[in-house]
Amino acid sequence: MKRMTHFIALGALAVAQAGGVTTLSAQSGAGPTDADLMSSATNTGAVLTNGMGPRGQRFSPLDQINAQTVSRLVPAFAASLGGEKQRGQESQPIVYDGTIYVTGSYSRLFAFDARTGEEKWEYDARLPDGIMPCCDVVNRGAAIYGDKIIFATLDAHIVALNRNTGKVVWNKKAADYEAGYSMTAAPLIVHGKVIYGNSGGEFGIIGRVEARDVNTGELVWSRPTIEGNVGQLNGKDSTMTGKLNASWQGDQWKTGGGAPWLGGTYDPETNLLYFGTGNPAPWNSHLRPGDNLYTSSTLAIDPDTGEIKWHYQYTPHDGWDFDGVNEFIPFDATVNGKKMKLGAQANRNGFFFVLDRTNGKFVSASPFVTKTTWASGYTKAGRPIYVDSNRPGAPTTDKGASVFSAPSFLGGKNWMPMAYSQQTGWFYVPSNEWGMDIWNEPITYKKGAAYLGAGFTIKPLYPDYIGALRAVDPATGKIMWTYKNKAPLWGGVLTTGGGLVFTGTPEGYLKAFDAKTGQELWKFNTGSGVVGSPVTWEQDGEQYIAVMSGWGGAVPLWGGEVAKAVQHINQGGSLWVFKLPKS
Amino acid sequence: MLLDRRRALALIGGGTAMLAVGGRAGAASLDKVIARGTLSIAVYRDFEPWSWREGDRLRGIDVELGELLASAIALRAEFLELIPGDDVAADLRNAVWRGSVVGQAPADVMMHVPVDRQLALANDRAVILGAYYRESFAMACNRDRVPDCEALPPAFKGRPLAAEIDSIPDFYLSSVSGGMLRSDVHHYPTGPAAVAAAAGQEADGVVATRAQIEHGLLAARDRLVQRKGPLPMMLSPGWNVGIAVKDDSRDLGDRLESVLAALVANGKIPAIFERYGVVYRPPAEA
Numbered sequence: 054m055k056r057m058t059h060f061i062a063l064g065a066l067a068v069a070q071a072g073g074v075t076t077l078s079a080q081s082g083a084g085p086t087d088a089d090l091m092s093s094a095t096n097t098g099a100v101l102t103n104g105m106g107p108r109g110q111r112f113s114p115l116d117q118i119n120a121q122t123v124s125r126l127v128p129a130f131a132a133s134l135g136g137e138k139q140r141g142q143e144s145q146p147i148v149y150d151g152t153i154y155v156t157g158s159y160s161r162l163f164a165f166d167a168r169t170g171e172e173k174w175e176y177d178a179r180l181p182d183g184i185m186p187c188c189d190v191v192n193r194g195a196a197i198y199g200d201k202i203i204f205a206t207l208d209a210h211i212v213a214l215n216r217n218t219g220k221v222v223w224n225k226k227a228a229d230y231e232a233g234y235s236m237t238a239a240p241l242i243v244h245g246k247v248i249y250g251n252s253g254g255e256f257g258i259i260g261r262v263e264a265r266d267v268n269t270g271e272l273v274w275s276r277p278t279i280e281g282n283v284g285q286l287n288g289k290d291s292t293m294t295g296k297l298n299a300s301w302q303g304d305q306w307k308t309g310g311g312a313p314w315l316g317g318t319y320d321p322e323t324n325l326l327y328f329g330t331g332n333p334a335p336w337n338s339h340l341r342p343g344d345n346l347y348t349s350s351t352l353a354i355d356p357d358t359g360e361i362k363w364h365y366q367y368t369p370h371d372g373w374d375f376d377g378v379n380e381f382i383p384f385d386a387t388v389n390g391k392k393m394k395l396g397a398q399a400n401r402n403g404f405f406f407v408l409d410r411t412n413g414k415f416v417s418a419s420p421f422v423t424k425t426t427w428a429s430g431y432t433k434a435g436r437p438i439y440v441d442s443n444r445p446g447a448p449t450t451d452k453g454a455s456v457f458s459a460p461s462f463l464g465g466k467n468w469m470p471m472a473y474s475q476q477t478g479w480f481y482v483p484s485n486e487w488g489m490d491i492w493n494e495p496i497t498y499k500k501g502a503a504y505l506g507a508g509f510t511i512k513p514l515y516p517d518y519i520g521a522l523r524a525v526d527p528a529t530g531k532i533m534w535t536y537k538n539k540a541p542l543w544g545g546v547l548t549t550g551g552g553l554v555f556t557g558t559p560e561g562y563l564k565a566f567d568a569k570t571g572q573e574l575w576k577f578n579t580g581s582g583v584v585g586s587p588v589t590w591e592q593d594g595e596q597y598i599a600v601m602s603g604w605g606g607a608v609p610l611w612g613g614e615v616a617k618a619v620q621h622i623n624q625g626g627s628l629w630v631f632k633l634p635k636s
Numbered sequence: 637m638l639l640d641r642r643r644a645l646a647l648i649g650g651g652t653a654m655l656a657v658g659g660r661a662g663a664a665s666l667d668k669v670i671a672r673g674t675l676s677i678a679v680y681r682d683f684e685p686w687s688w689r690e691g692d693r694l695r696g697i698d699v700e701l702g703e704l705l706a707s708a709i710a711l712r713a714e715f716l717e718l719i720p721g722d723d724v725a726a727d728l729r730n731a732v733w734r735g736s737v738v739g740q741a742p743a744d745v746m747m748h749v750p751v752d753r754q755l756a757l758a759n760d761r762a763v764i765l766g767a768y769y770r771e772s773f774a775m776a777c778n779r780d781r782v783p784d785c786e787a788l789p790p791a792f793k794g795r796p797l798a799a800e801i802d803s804i805p806d807f808y809l810s811s812v813s814g815g816m817l818r819s820d821v822h823h824y825p826t827g828p829a830a831v832a833a834a835a836g837q838e839a840d841g842v843v844a845t846r847a848q849i850e851h852g853l854l855a856a857r858d859r860l861v862q863r864k865g866p867l868p869m870m871l872s873p874g875w876n877v878g879i880a881v882k883d884d885s886r887d888l889g890d891r892l893e894s895v896l897a898a899l900v901a902n903g904k905i906p907a908i909f910e911r912y913g914v915v916y917r918p919p920a921e922a
Binding site for chain 1: 683686717718720722723726727730737739740748749752754755773801804806811819820821822823869871877
């Protein structure tokens with residue numbers, strides 16, 4: 054934990070100007086500021102934030118690569134993460150100042166030269182033997198600020214490195230890995246604070262969104278996601294989350310789950326953070342009557358105090374393991390002739406939600422997968438209309454009471470982020486068509502003792518595909534086009550001013566689609582499954598695309614019929630960078 | 637190829653206990669641990685009264701049993717403390733047949749594995765054997781505050797009841813009698829913490845494993861009384877507890893199983909249980 058006080062003067066940088074879009078003009082050793090991060094969605098000369106802008110729209114106005122030129126796209130270089138440590142690479146690259154920063158599996162961070170792919174430095178977190186990550190050893194990306202590059206580790210630390218040297222500036226324990234906590238999401242930086250959610254440890258925990266001073270790593274505020282728990286601000290107790298025992302019985306609020314493990318987005322206009330929360334604990338809903346607030350919800354939080362400004366609960370009293378953690382993406386649109394500040398989320402439960410992002414009021418919910426067995430729809434007030442017979446039974450009932458439920462607990466959409474095109478006004482949602490048989494399993498064991506678990510089998514809904522990349526019009530909820538993929542989709546989406554949509558497939562391809570029609574225009578096989586999120590930027594007058602390749606994540610952990618679609622996919626661990634050939 | 641042949645021989649040897657114990661028939665794993673001079677033993681971390689740390693010292697029934705097993709075959713015991721995963725299948729993967737996801741090698745043998753046919757079938761990379769105890773769930777009440785620990789569940793309405801979070805005692809108390817005790821359930825991170833709550837001021841009663849209850853009584857017999865009658869509608873009838881080795885180490889497992897049987901017969905294992913206040917119960921016949 055040595056504090057590095059290097060001052061590194063950087064050479065003059067080529068700064069590209071193109072087509073009226075701004076590029077960061079003062080790239081220097083000082084590094085990105087708060088203001089730079091806030092305007093990162095329109096800065097095409099760099100990729101400064103997870104989600105390509107604090108709102109997480111994953112839209113770039115760049116159009117050199119477009120429907121006409123994309124067929125000529127070729128690799129510029131590839132860079133291996135090396136070693137025996139492969140497995141899932143779910144990271145999104147950060148690009149700044151001639152360097153591409155990517156996180157790798159097993160809590161590693163790499164700095165590659167953005168022009169040649171040569172490695173500048175590599176940081177390997179020394180992970181303790183006892184970590185128990187639930188779903189592979191992934192990491193989803195880093196955050197950049199000033200002279201630092203910051204990421205979270207599998208043993209639940211937040212580590213800030215000097216971005217020029219890879220040396221540790223600070224390293225703080227955010228949670229106890231021995232209690233089952235882990236961290237995989239990219240942190241978010243707002244107002245000089247690193248903001249993240251805890252993850253793992255589904256039982257005996259409560260979720261928390263926390264903010265630390267970006268320069269020191271000291272905790273500024275902590276906001277529990279379960280009502281009845283008291284938050285912290287500047288080392289003192291702040292306010293209680295919600296109202297004690299309003300939607301929980303007894304002391305269940307002390308251990309109610311709701312981990313916001315996927316991180317969040319931020320809207321500078323409303324000055325609100327949007328964090329999604331996980332499902333409630335224990336898993337069997339019959340043991341915890343009530344809505345179980347604020348699990349399976351989006352929370353709008355003040356970035357300076359950690360106060361909750363509003364909440365919306367997607368799956369009240371969840372019984373199917375439908376996390377609400379997915380990214381809530383702010384966008385503006387006209388609804389019933391009125392211009393509105395909105396936000397959208399594609400939920401595990403199979404519905405695509407549009408909310409008023411200023412107050413959390415429900416606007417619409419429409420299915421983005423073909424089958425939602427657990428609810429027939431939503432009321433005007435935004436409550437699900439449950440199909441009661443589809444709720445898994447009480448633990449005292451027999452194993453015989455198996456229900457088939459779709460989506461499966463892996464969700465209509467899992468962690469992989471969707472994108473919003475400012476050009477088409479549509480969202481591009483990486484979804485999966487699968488369901489599950491779920492039943493109470495009377496003979497299971499946990500921690501050396503008998504235990505009442507859930508038995509489940511995940512089943513594809515259709516013989517020819519599981520993955521489905523869909524264009525959704527948020528104004529109508531209509532599906533505008535669908536691209537079907539044999540294996541489940543598990544990577545993020547990028548959309549551009551060139552009228553394109555990019556996403557990766559487990560089969561190894563990075564693919565480009567026409568944003569209007571869904572027609573596949575280009576593909577390239579990276580040699581291993583793509584489960585990362587692609588980005589684009591401009592460098593030396595040329596548009597670049599980058600994506601991580603490396604098969605893994607939660608899908609290979611589940612067997613059954615899903616395994617058949619992915620059994621021939623090999624592991625890897627590489628950064629791939631593409632551009633158009635110089636004519 | 638050689639490995640395959642050795643395994644086949646070991647499997648044949650496993651059929652007759654004497655051959656396996658003799659360890660001559662290409663017994664890869666047993667030979668290996670004997671050559672090494674140590675037996676690495678996985679035990680659960682923070683798992684009183686079976687394996688937990690008191691200050692720096694690792695102690696408990698499983699720890700002493702492991703030491704006894706190792707010394708019976710002239711080996712030194714080494715312990716690997718295991719953080720429990722989502723289920724025992726994860727623990728078997730981490731501690732017995734694959735090792736942890738970050739590269740920690742598995743142990744030679746894991747203690748406290750439920751001996752259950754279905755569990756064994758679902759985890760065929762591990763060999764589960766050597767049942768050494770019969771476990772089940774039990775209840776204790778605070779003597780001063782509960783007039784009758786034998787009463788039916790509805791009689792406990794309004795009394796704080798302690799249970800380990802996300803355990804069968806938790807599910808039992810939260811669902812018995814139509815869930816009428818649900819808001820009375822107080823959750824604790826471990827069974828012993830729940831027992832301590834009932835021995836102290838926080839709870840009137842506790843449901844935990846029988847070993848946890850009896851071990852807790854050792855220091856709190858004046859404050860706690862154990863329920864004698866069965867728990868109505870209890871979700872588990874009990875289970876046998878044994879050991880597990882990797883599928884290619886069946887010869888080691890067979891050897892340890894026969895040592896365990898001898899140590900039960902000569903009273904050394906029951907004596908360990910007694911020191912921790914736990915009544916020794918032999919495993920039930922399948």
